[in-house]
Amino acid sequence: NAGVTQTPKFQVLKTGQSMTLQCAQDMNHEYMSWYRQDPGMGLRLIHYSVGAGITDQGEVPNGYNVSRSTTEDFPLRLLSAAPSQTSVYFCASSYSGGGETQYFGPGTRLLVL
Amino acid sequence: GESVGLHLPTLSVQEGDNSIINCAYSNSASDYFIWYKQESGKGPQFIIDIRSNMDKRQGQRVTVLLNKTVKHLSLQIAATQPGDSAVYFCAENSRSNDYKLSFGAGTTVTVRA
Numbered sequence: 266n267a268g269v270t271q272t273p274k275f276q277v278l279k280t281g282q283s284m285t286l287q288c289a290q291d292m293n294h295e296y297m298s299w300y301r302q303d304p305g306m307g308l309r310l311i312h313y314s315v316g317a318g319i320t321d322q323g324e325v326p327n328g329y330n331v332s333r334s335t336t337e338d339f340p341l342r343l344l345s346a347a348p349s350q351t352s353v354y355f356c357a358s359s360y361s362g363g364g365e366t367q368y369f370g371p372g373t374r375l376l377v378l
Numbered sequence: 379g380e381s382v383g384l385h386l387p388t389l390s391v392q393e394g395d396n397s398i399i400n401c402a403y404s405n406s407a408s409d410y411f412i413w414y415k416q417e418s419g420k421g422p423q424f425i426i427d428i429r430s431n432m433d434k435r436q437g438q439r440v441t442v443l444l445n446k447t448v449k450h451l452s453l454q455i456a457a458t459q460p461g462d463s464a465v466y467f468c469a470e471n472s473r474s475n476d477y478k479l480s481f482g483a484g485t486t487v488t489v490r491a
């Protein structure tokens with residue numbers, strides 16, 4: 266199993282540009298989530314999904330969209346990038362959301378100029 | 379609001395000594411707790427977890443203690459090694475919060491040779 270994979274590893278955007286961060290898992294996990302990590306603030310939940318076709322907002326959803334058309338994939342879209350979205354983004358998955366360990370991908374480092 | 383926090387942002391430990399990392403949480407309904415280790419440039423890696431119906435759980439060289447009375451969680455690492463140098467996060471979730479993970483800000487552990 267590859268586990269949780271994320272692409273790209275690093276991206277530089279200009280303010281106003283759009284992009285999609287890709288996340289995939291091959292563990293047949295129902296629950297997937299996106300976090301952002303900023304210095305000194307730990308990880309904050311952006312969006313999550315409890316299964317294909319179902320998504321919900323986390324703690325910091327503004328400026329981000331998600332969709333879950335398959336169990337394996339959970340892309341995160343930035344429609345109009347802003348410097349405040351400069352961060353490291355992690356995708357995670359677990360068998361279910363309830364009291365199960367979440368496994369994290371290697372992260373995408375995003376710089377918005 | 380609910381929060382999860384670590385007592386100290388940094389911890390310096392002599393190689394071979396035991397490490398203790400502390401975490402306080404505020405949600406009395408929390409029922410699942412996890413410790414993650416994050417090495418530089420990588421995603422968080424699961425170390426050990428504990429459910430609210432337990433007060434102690436042991437793994438390989440690690441022990442997690444849960445004190446629900448004072449809402450305190452600790453991670454003990456026995457015989458700390460250079461490879462233990464990393465940032466350690468505690469996280470919790472609860473049925474009342476739709477099992478969304480809440481993370482503390484992290485403790486940076488540095489192992490001295």
